[in-house]
Amino acid sequence: MTETPTLQPSPGSRCQDMAGRDHSMSNAEPAEHELQDGEEPVKRAEALLRESERRYSALFSNKINGMAHCCIITDQHGRPVDYRYLQINEAYERIVGIKKGDIEGRRAREVFPQITTYAFDYIGSYGKVALQGGEVKFEQFFEGTKQYLSIYAYSPLPGEFTAIFSDVTERKRDEEDAWQKKAELKEAQRLSHVGSWHWDAKSDLFSGSDELLRIYGFDPAAQFLPNFREQRGRCYPVEEWERLYAAVQKTVQTGTGYQLDLKALRHDAAIWVTARGEAVRDAAGRVVGLRGTVQDITERKQAEEDILALNSILEQRSTELEAAVREQESFSYSVSHDLRAPLRHINSFSNILLEDYGVELPSGARYYLERISGATRKMSALIDHLLELSRVVRTELKRERVNLSKLAKGVAAMLQETEPERCVKMKIEDGLLVQGDRGLLRQLLVNLLGNAWKYSSVRPVAEIEFGRTGAAGEQSFFVMDNGAGFDMAYSGKLFESFQRLHGAEFEGTGIGLATAQRIVQRHGGTIWAQGKVDEGAVFYFTLS
Template sequence: MKLRTKLIILVSILVIILMVVTSRITLGYLERHLHDSIAAQQTATVVHVATDIDSTLRSMLELLTASARVVPPAALADPSGAKAFLESRTGLRTLFNNHLFVVDAAGNLLAEVTNQEVRRVENYSDHAFFNKARATRKPLISELTTCCTGTANLREIVFISPILGENGSFKGALLGGIDLSEENALSRFGRITVGNKGFIRIIDRNHMVLIHAEREHTLIKAVPEVARLADAAREGYVGTRETKGRYGDILLTSVTKLGSKDWVVAASYPLTVAYEPVKVVRRLFIISTVAAILGVLVVVSLSMQYLTRPILALERHINELSGKKGKERLVPVSNEDELSRLTETFNTMLAEIDRQTESLRESEDRFRGAFEQAAVGMAIIDREGLLIRTNRRFCDITGRHDDDLAGLDCLALVHTEDRNAAREIMTTMAATEGEPLTREFRFTHGTGRTVWANTAFSPVRGRSGTDDSFIMVVEDVTERKRAEEEILRLNSDLEQRVADRTAALENANRELEAFSYTVSHDLKAPARHISGIVDMVLEDWGGCMEPAHRELMERVAAAAGRMQSMIDGLLELSRVSSDELRRQEVRPADLAREICIELAAAEPARQVDWSVKDVPPANADPELLMTVLENLLGNAWKYTSRNERAEVEFGCEYCSGKDMYYVKDNGAGFDIREAQRLFAPFQRFHPASEFEGNGIGLATVARIIHRHGGTIRAESAPGRGATFYFSLD
């Protein structure tokens, strides 16, 4: 579709939308205004008619009441006298169309004047309006009632006025009836019209239509919607609503309640007639819309013909670009309007396209040169794996001429044992259009020898956005593979030598540990003998020794005791290094509590705040873990002995993916700079005069922790306590 046609259609659609929206808004406003205007006028009319009806009803009741006051007492005892009285009330008879009658106090009919024969019932004591008038002594108007007329029923409205005695007693009543089936005093209200099609009707409390312009619509039930509106009017509503008529037509119905009777006056006006002016306006709008659209089409067509002339010239120039060169490719610019700016933009774009085309040509030349002169083999293959183009190095690696390679399946060059792996990679890349993949494959050289090559497959994205082809880059790594195999062979020899040396070293360590255990065990007996002999000498001759000699003997005893302690430590260290690990789940907190209880029982006078937290269970040898905690908690107990209030804590922290158990105290502490010799045997940071010990405990702890595959470290400062952290693998 041409631009001109599109613009004409677009402008026409906009005009149609504008006209339709305008007409809808205008017609809607006219409809609402006309609806409100008719409703207001009709409501005013129905209120005015209701006032007239109230006035008429009151006047008729007042005239009947005035006549009831002058009924002679003798007429109530003599039917002929009552008949004569009724015939004398000429004006009243005219008002009620000769439907007058008199009843006595019991409701018995005394006399009547009527246009019909034998129309009245003989007694009215069972009629509600008679009983109400007798009870209240007040005149009233009955609801629609039925009086017997032989074989037919007469439906009428009865006006009744009590006849009272001198003392106000009820003597009888004077009644006047309005026969709704014939012309009566209220019929004129039914002939009132609303506009040229509207009508008035009176509806009683039982929804019966009493008065209507059309006699066939009298004495029938009102339609349901009008009946509901009449009920609303009896509740106090005065206004207009839309209702559905007896034949399905929509009516504007206004209602109001009478003041003298519980009846409703309703005026209705057909909605189609009310909106007749709107229909005329709608037809005018349609005609004007069609005329406007035709005018717009003509104007837009001529305007588009003028405006699109430069665009058509630009189109012709574009179609002829293939035969132009240099500045001839540029479109002449003559004006300063929007189309001229569009032309300038096109010229700029055309110049940019020419520049990019030239740049692409240069890029292709550079790629061709790099492709041919590359130090690695390069080949372009299609999605089926067929070789499209190869460079010189690729031909050298495969030992084939480029003419022989053109159209050849690249998998035919791969060694038969590697061909399935290469096919899988190419299939994966073709299916997923993924990232470049690199693998090492063996190629079969044209001479038959095997060539190891590091091969990379990279997708080439086409204009459609999919991978149209692949670039295969091949690097000859045959010499490197030979070197790697030689290195692997040398590494294998080296590993064997290391294994042999490690076995020899482990054997030497075991012999050394056995030697240490033997030496320590053999030294225990001499040390024990020295201690025993010194004790015997001091016991037998200590009293006669010189003080200096006695001091020397005591020093020998102390030295022998320290030697025994050191020997015991060496034996313990040797034991924990050689005993078999028996790992099981252990609760460190339970072991720590047991040790704390034993330490506290040894010196009950000391004030120590023990804090053993619930920590995760450990997979460890229970006896060795007990040795670790005895040494660490024992050190904490020992080095807090000079504190008035000692604090010792055992807990666990999760650090670097593993549980780190710790023992913390507020004791003497040590210089952390000396920590490198902390876990070596016989190393002490405090003199024996301050804190006893042999320097074997922490070395034993470290040996047990290392045997469990864990680590141990310490944090401390002089006078600020120490914290030992350890883990168990």
């Protein structure tokens, strides 16, 4: 397809067709010849024209905005298919970042090879102006230079156009940033159920965000927010609106902001909102309006009411539980004390019979008296342990710095004194310092180390260790032995009162570990155990 200009260039034009033919018609200097009559006025007119062109050229070159003067190139059907740069100024050079010598005289498709693939039809728009006259103004992102350009184009001569360019990239990016921030603010308001508003005192105009409309049950796309006075009985119950109105009036008069939790209306249904407002002042410091937010706190209020109701129920249950525990403790304590007297009598009379009449009694009778005496001693130990358990629960906790290592060594020495004939390797880690009740923590170690001492008696050489470990992701203490161990299937019963996992071969009442658990729990900790039959056991505990 041969591309030729559809319009003949006007005198003075420098447009060339696609074959490179020059259509210049009056740029050549006239040949010298003798002056004829009437030539003097013509020469003066030509001089004025040259001066005008010089001034235009100076204005063109020195203009702050980029300028490009071009001629349109069409195909044989007269459709614009390209344009040629005739002249550009320095500002245009700076905008596109291409030297003047690499632009002037060249076609647009040579300077910007991808111009026909751009989203905007530059050739078609410029061609319409050049061929039909008139002017056009638009803003586009120009892919060739990766800039936003504001472009004004007009046709000074048929077949030609002049385009004036302004780089508006920074403004466009500011607008995009502002739009993005506005969109993010809308989304933040939607997610947080916070609407914003503004009231102008002079015009009495009240405007609000989309989320504010949604809070009151209005459709942002189809409805307007009622004026402040119109919100009485519509957005707020009358009594609540009057509270809000009083706060607004005070802010207008004093400039002091307000924050109120109010009952509001959404489609006649009650909701809760937090209304905030502050004064807007002019340059002179006068209050000229208000601005603020309204946050839907209905869910929070409902949650608070639910929590209050649950707390009331919990407080009632707690009071009932405390009363039941006190009653149970009192009962246990009383029963334990009341059982002591008859047990002492039984034990005393049994011992008297054995001492005074033992030789006269048949062997079977003496055996039964010894069984009675042993049972009363066991019952007395059980009562002691029950009293100990009651004391653990009832005793006031007195926290202080306690050296567990020192306490454990004292307990180990006491155990060794009770059975000096046993061979026991006792290992106790030094420097185990905690905050807790010294008396209760000593009882804890008495029970745990005593437990290890008892169940390791099956070994000719017993091994017991007390230390600290970071297992299970937190600092805990442990008591380990190489004794009889236990079946993990029954580990859930270890800390229950009166539960024993071994038979009569090991003495005990089933209270010691239950007491240990109570002590640990009173210190805000937990206790658990691991073991294996005939391979020993490890008891872990934590203290807060």
